[in-house]
Amino acid sequence: MANPHITVMGLTMAYGDFVIQHDLNFTICRGDVFIIMGGSGCGKSTLLKHLIGLQSPAKGEVFYDTQNFWQTDASERVSIMRRIGVLYQSGALFSSLTLSENIALPLAEFTKLSRVEIQDIVSYKLALVGLAGFEDYYPSEISGGMQKRAGLARAIALDPEILFFDEPSAGLDPVSARLLDDLIINLRDTLGTTIVVVTHELASIFAIGNNSVFLDADTKTMLATGSPKKLLAESSNPKIIQFLTRGEGRAV
Amino acid sequence: MKPIETTSPQASVGAVKLIPTDDLAVSILQFSGDWVKKATIGGSASEVIAELAFKQKPHRLLLQSGDLTAWDSRLPTCLIKIGDECQRLGIDVDVAGLPEGVQGLLKLARAVPERTGARRSEQGKPMLTEVGKAVLAAWKDVQGLVYFIGEAILAGWALLRGKARFRPVDMLLCIQDAGPSALPIITLISLLVGLILAFVGAVQLSMFGAQIYIADLVGLGTVREMGALMTAVIMSGRTGAAYAAQLGTMNVNSEIDALKTMGISPMEFLVLPRLSALVLMMPLLALYSDLMGIIGGALVTVSAFDVSFLQYYNETRRAVHLSDFSVGLGKSVVFAILVAVAGCMRGMQCGRSASAVGDAATAAMVNSIVYIVVADSVITLICSRFGV
Ligand SMILES: Nc1ncnc2c1ncn2[C@@H]1O[C@H](COP(=O)(O)OP(=O)(O)OP(=O)(O)O)[C@@H](O)[C@H]1O
Ligand SMILES: [Mg+2]
Numbered sequence: 001m002a003n004p005h006i007t008v009m010g011l012t013m014a015y016g017d018f019v020i021q022h023d024l025n026f027t028i029c030r031g032d033v034f035i036i037m038g039g040s041g042c043g044k045s046t047l048l049k050h051l052i053g054l055q056s057p058a059k060g061e062v063f064y065d066t067q068n069f070w071q072t073d074a075s076e077r078v079s080i081m082r083r084i085g086v087l088y089q090s091g092a093l094f095s096s097l098t099l100s101e102n103i104a105l106p107l108a109e110f111t112k113l114s115r116v117e118i119q120d121i122v123s124y125k126l127a128l129v130g131l132a133g134f135e136d137y138y139p140s141e142i143s144g145g146m147q148k149r150a151g152l153a154r155a156i157a158l159d160p161e162i163l164f165f166d167e168p169s170a171g172l173d174p175v176s177a178r179l180l181d182d183l184i185i186n187l188r189d190t191l192g193t194t195i196v197v198v199t200h201e202l203a204s205i206f207a208i209g210n211n212s213v214f215l216d217a218d219t220k221t222m223l224a225t226g227s228p229k230k231l232l233a234e235s236s237n238p239k240i241i242q243f244l245t246r247g248e249g250r251a252v
Numbered sequence: 253m254k255p256i257e258t259t260s261p262q263a264s265v266g267a268v269k270l271i272p273t274d275d276l277a278v279s280i281l282q283f284s285g286d287w288v289k290k291a292t293i294g295g296s297a298s299e300v301i302a303e304l305a306f307k308q309k310p311h312r313l314l315l316q317s318g319d320l321t322a323w324d325s326r327l328p329t330c331l332i333k334i335g336d337e338c339q340r341l342g343i344d345v346d347v348a349g350l351p352e353g354v355q356g357l358l359k360l361a362r363a364v365p366e367r368t369g370a371r372r373s374e375q376g377k378p379m380l381t382e383v384g385k386a387v388l389a390a391w392k393d394v395q396g397l398v399y400f401i402g403e404a405i406l407a408g409w410a411l412l413r414g415k416a417r418f419r420p421v422d423m424l425l426c427i428q429d430a431g432p433s434a435l436p437i438i439t440l441i442s443l444l445v446g447l448i449l450a451f452v453g454a455v456q457l458s459m460f461g462a463q464i465y466i467a468d469l470v471g472l473g474t475v476r477e478m479g480a481l482m483t484a485v486i487m488s489g490r491t492g493a494a495y496a497a498q499l500g501t502m503n504v505n506s507e508i509d510a511l512k513t514m515g516i517s518p519m520e521f522l523v524l525p526r527l528s529a530l531v532l533m534m535p536l537l538a539l540y541s542d543l544m545g546i547i548g549g550a551l552v553t554v555s556a557f558d559v560s561f562l563q564y565y566n567e568t569r570r571a572v573h574l575s576d577f578s579v580g581l582g583k584s585v586v587f588a589i590l591v592a593v594a595g596c597m598r599g600m601q602c603g604r605s606a607s608a609v610g611d612a613a614t615a616a617m618v619n620s621i622v623y624i625v626v627a628d629s630v631i632t633l634i635c636s637r638f639g640v
Contacts, residue, residue, distance in 0.1 A: 095504070095605030111289045117329070120297070124329040128357070130364030133371040140604035159289070159324040183360055190353030191324065 003030040004065070005162065005194045006051065011060035013046050019220060020046050024060070026213045026225040028196060033188055033208045035228060036198045037243065038215035044198045045089055045166055047215070051196065052164055053081050082110065085160035089167050089198075091147040093139040093154065099126065100135035103154045110158060125153040130179060145171040152180070156187065163187065165197045169204055177201065181208050202246065206232075214240050264322070267294035268330070270303050272310075279310040281334070283350075287323040297333040304334075305341055313338055316349035328357045400597040404527065407519040411528070416520040426529035430491050434537060437486055442474075442541040445482055446548025449473050454557055463557040467567035470549030475576045479542040481628060483534060484587035488620035492595035495526050496616035499599025500609040508600070518600065527592040534588035535581045542580065575640055583631055587624050594620035 006028040013020045020043040028034045036044045049055040051062060053069065062069040064080050072080075093102050103122045107113060113121070126132055129149040131142075139147055148171055155163060165184075169177040181204050187193045199205060205212070205228045213225045216239060223237050232244045241249065264286035271280045281300065287293065304313070315331065331347075331354065338345050347355050377385075410416040453469040499522060502508050511518045546568060553559045598616040602608050 096607035107289075113289060117326075120329045120333055121325055124325060124332055124361060127332065127361040127364075127366075132361075132364065132366040134367075136372040138605065156325075179360070179363055182363075186353070186356045186360055190351075190357060 004028070004063075005030045005032070006196075007063040008051075009061045009063070011047075011050065011062065012058045013043060013050055013055075014058040015046075019058070021215055022059075022221055024213070024215075024222050026222065028194060028211065030194055031188055031192055032211045033184060033195045033197065035205050035209035035212035036196065036215065037200070037205065037212055037228075039217050039243070040200075042215045042217035044215060048086075048164055048166055048196070048198060052084060052086050053077055082158075083160055084162045084164060085155035085158065086164045087148070087151045087155045087166060087168055089170075091139070091144075091151040093147055093151055095139050098136050098138055099131065099142075099150045099153075102139070102150065103157050106154070106157045121157070122153075125157060126150070128156070128183060129153045130176060145173070145176065148172065149176070149180075152183075159191055160193065162194045162196065165195070165199070167198055167200070169199060169201045177204065184208055202244065205244075214243070264288060264291040265294065266291045266326075268297075268300060269295065270300055270308065272308055277311040278314065279304070279308050279312075280314045280316055282316050282318045283320055283327065284318040286321050287327040287330075289324060289326055291326075293326070297330045297337075300334055301337045304338070304343065310343060312344045312346065314346045314349055317351055317354075320351065323351075323354070328354055328361065331358060332361060396601055397597065400600070401593065403519045404523060404593065404596075407517065407524050408527075410520060411524055416524055417516055418521045418525050422521075423525040423529060426525045427533060429494075430487070430526075430529045431533035431536065434487065434490060434533075435540070437490065438483060438537055438541050439544055441482055441486060442479065442544035443548040443551075445478050446470055446474060446545035446550075447552050449478065449545070450549040450552035454552065458557055463553065463559050464563060464567050466549065466553045466557065466559070467564045468571040470553075471546055471568040471572040472576060474545030474549070475542045475572050475580050477580070477628075477632075479545055480538045480580045480584040480587060481624070483538045483541045483584060484591060484624045485621060487530065487534060487537070487588075488591045488594070488617055488624065491530065492591040492620045493613040493617045495592065495595030496599040496602070496612040497609055499523075499596060500602030500612040503600065503602045504604050504606075504609060523592075523596045523600070526596055527589070530588040530592040531585060534591075535584045538580060538584035539577075542577075579631075579635055579640060583628065586627055586631065590623040590627060591620045594623060 004027045008024050008026050011024040012022040013024075024047070036047060038044055046055065050057055056070055061071070067076065067080065069077060069080060093099070094105070097105070100119070100122050103125055104118050107118045107121060111118075122135065123132070126134060129152050131146060131149055131153065134142060134146070134150070139150065142150065148168065152165070152168060155165075163184075168184075169180055172180065184195055184197070185208055188195055197204075197209070209228045211226065212228045212231065214223045214231065215221075216223045224231055224235055224240055228244065231240055235241060266283070266285035266287045269282045269284070271282060273280060285291070304310070320327075331350075335345055335358070347358060350358075407416060449470045450466050453466045454463060457463055457465050457469075499508070502522070508518050508522070511521055550561065550564050553564055554561050595616040598612040598619065602612040
């Protein structure tokens with residue numbers, strides 16, 4: 001269990017002089033489903049950008065295993081980045097490629113599989129996210145929720161070690177959202193994938209999360225880290241309780 | 253069952269084997285070794301399927317993992333392919349002998365059945381179909397142009413009645429962009445064009461000692477023709493393509509849809525300011541370009557062909573009349589409309605992808621240059637008919 005995969009130490013994030021969050025400290029262990037929570041605009045997506053190498057910290061460190069992500073040379077960083085898969089908040093599919101080409105792209109670039117095998121894997125990944133048969137559609141021809149799921153299929157194309165999801169269930173119907181949770185748990189259980197999720201979906205948070213961090217926009221720092229269930233049961237911070245109970249307070 | 257090893261050094265191998273049992277109706281399909289992306293796999297799904305269909309023909313297929321050491325998506329992918337085929341052949345598949353994780357993933361992959369009618373078949377079409385499609389597409393293009401021009405005229409009418417809805421500040425930005433910002437490049441190109449015209453004429457005229465007529469050539473050439481034409485070509489590349497890209501990107505982001513649902517006509521809000529900015533600015537730019545062209549001609553003539561500046565000036569004044577200026581200005585107004593229409597139309601009709609935006613910008617540029625040259629010939633023809 002206690003096998004740290006990503007460690008964040010004293011991280012301060014800023015756009016120019018504008019500090020978004022300061023002094024973040026938490027650890028994501030191997031096989032965790034780690035939830036990043038907090039109100040809208042508190043810096044969850046920004047934190048994700050720091051973890052996946054799109055934005056460098058104003059201060060502090062991010063460690064992958066024992067490697068200092070932002071201090072190693074660029075080629076090391078790229079090799080770490082190749083081990084992760086990301087689902088962006090807006091899907092970020094390549095608009096001029098079909099779904100099948102979108103998912104086949106990383107497979108064709110980074111493996112030696114034949115075209116037929118790649119095509120089979122593409123169909124399998126699309127089936128996993130509930131999009132069987134949509135291979136030849138362009139992203140502009142499918143709905144927002146479907147784009148999200150296609151983005152997920154692309155993120156898991158290479159069976160990455162670590163998966164980052166930015167609001168995966170936003171825009172999905174409850175049944176699809178539930179299937180997505182099942183998929184996340186399944187990926188973790190079968191492939192041992194470490195999963196980091198930004199989400200507001202309370203049902204998901206409690207169903208899949210076994211570790212989390214709570215960011216606050218007012219104090220601009222984290223308020224707590226730990227299992228969401230434990231936070232709900234034990235936290236004394238009214239903001240966290242409000243968030244985890246949709247503002248209704250803890251049942252007594 | 254270990255999760256995938258991402259850094260195993262030695263080459264990994266996997267295999268799939270179809271084993272008949274004593275019972276003819278039951279076969280066993282055994283998976284062994286490493287089933288990861290970089291492994292070499294002995295046997296393939298299609299071989300297994302061929303053997304099932306033509307040789308063993310069992311009623312039941314037991315899937316088993318023998319000494320399976322590691323696996324990733326490659327295993328479920330293969331299993332699904334075989335499973336689908338078995339379903340078609342009427343063979344029962346028993347997955348109980350597989351690792352639990354694989355069973356879970358298979359179940360998930362089948363949780364949402366394929367939506368009927370979703371799949372598209374990509375068959376080659378006969379050539380006649382392609383030709384027909386191309387003609388229909390061209391016809392639709394023409395309709396689109398007529399529709400767009402109609403809409404633009406309505407929007408212009410609304411503007412004249414003072415009922416058009418757009419932000420004046422947008423208009424100012426467009427004017428700034430289509431006017432003053434273009435001055436440097438217009439200066440450079442026009443000077444050089446004037447220079448070139450002077451040189452071309454000078455070679456012939458100086459043979460007869462008629463260098464002074466270089467002024468006529470350059471003056472008439474720029475004022476009637478080159479000033480307006482070069483400005484229009486520059487603006488189609490600089491501004492027309494930019495309009496197409498801007499409106500195209502707005503279309504990709506559903507911004508144009510948002511305007512429509514707010515009850516604001518994108519024609520008035522987006523196209524009108526751009527169109528009027530170009531129509532207001534292009535004639536001024538063309539005038540400026542005329543001046544620069546004449547200066548360019550003068551530079552050459554005065555410095556190399558023994559004509560004084562004053563002579564050149566007087567000759568130009570004698571040769572170029574107000575009517576020549578009005579021809580040039582008239583052309584530039586027409587060109588401005590064409591450039592703006594081509595740019596905005598391509599932008600508004602843009603598809604919803606990144607490459608569609610690129611296509612729109614290219615099409616805008618190509619179309620406007622074609623329109624400009626055709627319009628120029630027509631106007632020149634009419635002018636010569638009426639002796640203007
Ligand atoms: N490119 C940027 N430049 C400057 N400030 C930015 C930029 N992107 C985001 N911000 C600011 O950073 C803060 C955090 O943004 P972020 O996108 O991380 O929020 P979030 O927690 O993901 O919110 P949501 O739940 O709505 O997605 C916001 O206040 C935003 O204004
Ligand atoms: Mg966000």
